[in-house]
Amino acid sequence: MSTITPFAILAVIGAVSGAVTAWLLLRRDRPAEVLTPSAPPEPVPEEVEARLLADDYTTRLAALDSFAEHADGHPDRRRQCVDEILAEFGYEWPDQPAWQAELWRRLLPHLRPGSPRFWPGMDLDFDDLVLHAVDLRGCAVGKASFAGTYFAGPVDFTGMTAAEFDFTGAQVRTDADVVRTWPRGWAPGEPEPQPWVELRER
Known part of the structure; x- marks a missing residue:
């Protein structure tokens, strides 16, 4: 029958104690992990939002132009800008073909890869x-x-x-x-x- 000597027990205790101490030192020196929440999307300028609801043909087109310029610098707004242009295709004006032609002129630069204003993945x-x-x-x-x-x-x-x-x-x-x-x-x-x-x- 084998006998565990006091020296063996002390050796095990010492090894465990050393491992725990090393782990605590490692945790102490480790920098804290800080989770930084992503910034909220940049809001659409209020004056642009108001003009998008206007009953005037030229005012709405100007608002779409402003929105697109805003989205050029804020990629998180591009999807919303494209959706707004698409929604306008269904708006009924007296000359619907001419209205849609104006909308195409504003939409296509964001869909063609050769354009400097191309927005991929729309x-x-x-x-x-x-x-x-x-x-x-x-x-x-x-x-x-x-x-x-x-x-x-x-x-x-x-x-x-x-x-x-x-x-x-x-x-x-x-x-x-x-x-x-x-x-x-x-x-x-x-x-x-x-x-x-x-x-x-x-």
């Missing part, structure tokens, strides 16, 4: 809108959704890239004498008596 949501002209040539976006969209005029998706296209339920007007170029894999269905046909995946 999603597009044109669901259930009537679009009178679409020119997304060379754009690069995240998801591009046109579910339930009505394409009433010319369309050009040449060279556009997206993480995902969604044309579920999209309709194309067939009695418009215009040129249309769709993303690869999509085309209008067979013409029917009514002027609208569904855009389908090939």
